[in-house]
Amino acid sequence: MFEELDPLLHQQLRLAVMSLLISVQEAEFTFLREKTGATAGNLSVQITKLKDAGYIEVTKGYKDNFPQTLCKITSLGLTAFENYVNALEKYIKK
Amino acid sequence: MFEELDPLLHQQLRLAVMSLLISVQEAEFTFLREKTGATAGNLSVQITKLKDAGYIEVTKGYKDNFPQTLCKITSLGLTAFENYVNALEKYIKK
DNA sequence: GCCATTTGGTTTATAATATAAACTACTTTA
DNA sequence: TAAAGTAGTTTATATTATAAACCAAATGGC
16 A cells, blocks of 8 residues: 655665756756755755765766865666655545 | 745654544554554654644553553644645645 | 454654765865 | 965764664464
């Protein structure tokens, strides 16, 4: 009746990050931080978890001499997100 | 951009319980346990949290000589659930 | 009648998680 | 060259979720 909700996605900040990455396709760390309002520390931890799960791809480089972290959703991440949303909808459908 | 997701509702088992209570209006502990597949211990804890928050009303009585715990959603709980769903939809809308 | 089992839970111990504070490394500005 | 700013990471702590252990009463078998 109630499917498991992927614990990696069923968390506010990680879900917000995935939601953003779906719409923009690629995003900087700072962009994600501004949009989510998260602290850098928290965001850093959650990005690492999403990366470790293979849900996003993280590329570290430089931009204007400053470190730049780019995040991009993977196809695994996209599928996981879709599955999560489908499962979730059974909990909240009217 | 991303509203806070009520932490009380943003949890699988509690969300499932609230979801069930919305459709059936009143339910026994054992019914909730069967429908959610949760262990009795976990369910007991989560029901207490929902009760303490005023999201549900819990009535303890007897049925066929056995203890019976009845749960019913409150208007506060209903509002909280609706707000949660509205907030959540901004994370998952297509 | 009494012992084992079942019903319907609650309490509590442990593991897992989320989060911000503290820190690192480097750059710019004054 | 010292202070302040940028872009993060690490880690310590508090909170949470969960199942195991427990409790009380009822039932069933002998």
